[in-house]
Amino acid sequence: MIEFTNVSKVYENGTKALSNLSLSVDKGEFVFVVGPSGAGKSTFIKLLLREETPTKGIVKVNGYNLNKIKKRQIPQFRRSLGVVFQDFRLIPQMTVYDNVAFALRVTNVASRSIRQRVPYVLGLVGLAAKARNYPDQLSGGEQQRVALARALVNNPPLLIADEPTGNIDPELSLEIVELLNEINKCGTTVVMVTHEHELVARFGHRVISIDHGSLVSDADEWGSFYEG
């Protein structure tokens, strides 16, 4: 599903964000990516989304070789991913429903499937009752669930989350991760970046730890990472 082979990323200003990173994530896995601020976690995500291209090495995601992908194939590739960010990235002028439907409307999905699919995912994240609200009428946790619904609405096999709980109260953060956990149980591969160790410790998932752009450890769960 995800394969990084000797990947390095040096930004144009000379910042070395990743150096010689190799890792792979299989279908159906739930992976936490941890590391201090500035470690290169978001750079890792940007390479996954093909927002950035690696300076060296090979990135393969969902069967696409991102080194060789053509510009006009990128939209198709992005439709095979769901993404959520720390800052939600909702459109303030649109209702919850429209924010979610937006992802389908702009990718040529027929209105009939939009009308079926949007209420379904809103139900999934527990926001069916707030469909007509606007983002600023929701709590941070709810806004992130809207973003999650948008990421899931076209049923992607891979869900990527960059610090999804970074702007949310701790109790609500737990809810989000539990939701991701449920989604993973239904077969979706999940990659979640976070630096909240308590959250990681609660779930027995694989943990990839990055620091200064390099892989520090790759453990089956938080405990073994902690000991190792």
Place this chain on the structure above:
Amino acid sequence: MKGSSMGYLLKTGFKNVYMNRLMSFASIGVLVACLMLIGSAILLSMNMQVIVGAVEDENEMVAFLDMDVSDDQARQIGDEIAKIPEIAESYFYSSEEAWAEEQKKWGAASAMVEVDVDGNDLGPILPDAYRIKLNDVSQETLDSVTNQLLQIDGIDPDIRTPSQEATILSDLERAISTVGSVIVVILAVVSVVIIANTIKITIFSRRKEISIMRLVGATNTFIKMPFLIEGMIIGLISALLAFGGLWIAYNYATQFIMQSPSSWLEIAVGKLIDFRDIATRMLAGFAIGGAGLGVVGANLFIRRHLKV
């Protein structure tokens, strides 16, 4: 592209115009002014063409041949005349034809015949001639053609040329066409820039949406489309307004000309184009022009700044 997407894109295009209404309004205003000026330039030049065309029909150059020119020589002179580049066409006009026409004009009793003292008919006194139609009747062309004709042996120096009015009108028409074209080009550029700036503001106010569209896998075409539609809508609205405005203004102008009893304007009266005759063409031209300017303007900015 599915119907639902087309509906979505159109709706977004209209919404863009509305959300950005202050700028849309401003650019529609400028565009209407530009299109009306463009339309006026075209109308003026069309009218001038009709008037000049009418005057030109009655005006041709006539080069008389010397009386002692033989048929062979006349033919050679004809060949020489045909070589002059400014001449559209020329044809031989024999003394007999001239005579027949004169008789038609003045009646059979006219005394255009040379008679000797005994009253014997010596034949017509009208010389053979070449009638010459020019590409245009500007003074410049006239002078040039006259000079070239005078070089040819056997042509009477007294060459008949079109009237002064025709030359002035023709020169005026050319000036108007030239100035008009320049104005049209400048205004088209201004319109494109204005629209590009309007679209720029919409794109800035929508950059969050655009980044999300990219993230969820919208194609570049899809991302661009609402802005192109926005440009097109602005162009079309402007075209309609300009069309209506021009129609009203044109009718006022023609009425004014017909009521003012100025001498040279008299040539124009009756020949002026009726707006209704060209309304459909004008509207189609405006619609295509307006929409075209809108799309080009939108594209100008999209290509530079949307980085799709």
